[in-house]
Amino acid sequence: MTPQPPRTVDAPMPHACGTPRAALALHGAARTDVERELAAMSEADRRSLNGVKFGRRFFGGEGPFEVASSAYGLFAQSNRSSLYPGQPGISSIGRMHQDLVDHALDLLNAPPGGAGVVTSGGTESVILALKAAVTRAKSRGLAVHEMQVVAAQSAHPCIDKAAELLNVCLKRVPTGRNLTADVAAMAAELSPATVLIYASFPSYPYGLVDDISALGALADSRGVWLHVDACMSGLLAPFARLNGEAIPDFDFSVPGVASVSADLHKHGYSAKGASLVLFRSAELARLASFSYANHPLPPMNTPTLAGTAPGAPIASAWAVMKYLGVAGYRDLAARLFASRKAIVAAIESVPGFAVIGQPLFSVVVVTSELHDLEKVRAELSRRRWFTLPVLQPSGIHLNVGPFDQPLALELAQDLRAAVETLRE
Numbered sequence: 001m002t003p004q005p006p007r008t009v010d011a012p013m014p015h016a017c018g019t020p021r022a023a024l025a026l027h028g029a030a031r032t033d034v035e036r037e038l039a040a041m042s043e044a045d046r047r048s049l050n051g052v053k054f055g056r057r058f059f060g061g062e063g064p065f066e067v068a069s070s071a072y073g074l075f076a077q078s079n080r081s082s083l084y085p086g087q088p089g090i091s092s093i094g095r096m097h098q099d100l101v102d103h104a105l106d107l108l109n110a111p112p113g114g115a116g117v118v119t120s121g122g123t124e125s126v127i128l129a130l131k132a133a134v135t136r137a138k139s140r141g142l143a144v145h146e147m148q149v150v151a152a153q154s155a156h157p158c159i160d161k162a163a164e165l166l167n168v169c170l171k172r173v174p175t176g177r178n179l180t181a182d183v184a185a186m187a188a189e190l191s192p193a194t195v196l197i198y199a200s201f202p203s204y205p206y207g208l209v210d211d212i213s214a215l216g217a218l219a220d221s222r223g224v225w226l227h228v229d230a231c232m233s234g235l236l237a238p239f240a241r242l243n244g245e246a247i248p249d250f251d252f253s254v255p256g257v258a259s260v261s262a263d264l265h266k267h268g269y270s271a272k273g274a275s276l277v278l279f280r281s282a283e284l285a286r287l288a289s290f291s292y293a294n295h296p297l298p299p300m301n302t303p304t305l306a307g308t309a310p311g312a313p314i315a316s317a318w319a320v321m322k323y324l325g326v327a328g329y330r331d332l333a334a335r336l337f338a339s340r341k342a343i344v345a346a347i348e349s350v351p352g353f354a355v356i357g358q359p360l361f362s363v364v365v366v367t368s369e370l371h372d373l374e375k376v377r378a379e380l381s382r383r384r385w386f387t388l389p390v391l392q393p394s395g396i397h398l399n400v401g402p403f404d405q406p407l408a409l410e411l412a413q414d415l416r417a418a419v420e421t422l423r424e
Contacts, residue, residue, distance in 0.1 A: 068271045144167050149170045149197075
């Protein structure tokens with residue numbers, strides 16, 4: 001066998017599919033060259049969204065975007081907190097973290113003593129809420145393999161991931177005819193093994209809100225943890241309510257709600273990688289944390305899943321909150337609600353199309369009893385609309401932003417054009 005020469009860093013190794021992998025250059029590039037290439041890639045990404053309707057999801061305008069990006073860069077090397085006693089901490093990140101939690105607890109009507117933590121996203125927030133509920137159930141003598149979570153069929157798959165990771169059985173219950181949680185059907189599934197009820201405000205597939213007051217009363221009467229997934233609305237609903245919109249009770253004002261998740265990187269308009277999980281009390285919040293002492297170093301304590309949790313998303317979210325204030329968030333909420341109302345009216349103006357239910361927030365689902373929505377969606381895609389398919393029932397999923405009101409007329413026109421094209 002012929003001996004092979006040693007591989008250098010400049011010799012690319014092939015991918016499994018046979019194409020060569022990119023090799024790391026032997027010598028580093030000049031900083032100006034790196035920054036120029038980054039700027040070009042960023043600009044190309046932004047250009048790729050030009051003309052894509054509903055393409056800039058959770059976009060709060062150039063001001064919040066630039067503030068979020070700048071703050072993220074300034075704290076790119078910061079960690080959220082110290083893992084070990086005596087380890088130098090970053091006091092500014094700690095202050096910003098506490099400010100974000102305090103602001104959110106206030107907006108979501110938490111009682112005195114409420115607590116929370118910034119996470120990497122809504123999925124981690126839900127995992128931590130379930131982890132806290134599981135820990136509480138363990139302290140009451142329930143074995144993990146016996147535990148059960150009850151959720152509506154419309155619940156986000158993050159609860160499936162949380163249940164799988166924590167080895168808890170998840171029972172999904174069919175929704176009612178209105179495609180929201182069927183409270184009576186969920187009540188029938190509760191048992192002494194139930195550790196958590198999961199509710200959506202709103203559900204991501206349909207954009208419709210579960211009856212949190214009824215689920216809260218159920219949870220309260222049965223002593224079960226109720227988690228409200230308000231990732232899509234937690235930083236939107238309070239400001240819409242201040243604007244006079246009729247928002248049902250969904251937060252800690254509802255007895256029985258033990259925890260709420262709300263995404264800062266959605267309608268908080270921060271950089272990606274920032275959510276909140278909030279708890280009715282600090283005692284419940286502590287159940288979500290992790291501590292370990294049986295190893296050579298001092299005890300390690302982490303409030304979230306990550307060991308080294310980046311401070312940059314916290315700085316980004318804090319900066320945007322400070323930049324917008326209540327008035328700025330109210331303005332964006334008003335714009336979004338006006339956009340959503342205009343989009344709904346436009347859809348319903350086209351014969352054969354309707355909207356599922358009465359969406360309150362940014363998610364709107366187009367439905368039809370006359371048209372093949374898979375083909376309609378394909379036609380919309382050809383006309384540069386970004387949508388998602390809804391499979392049960394068949395629908396077209398739209399995510400409306402604060403600056404999308406001008407798209408309403410164009411959407412109605414393109415729905416009509418799609419139907420005409422499909423008839424040809």
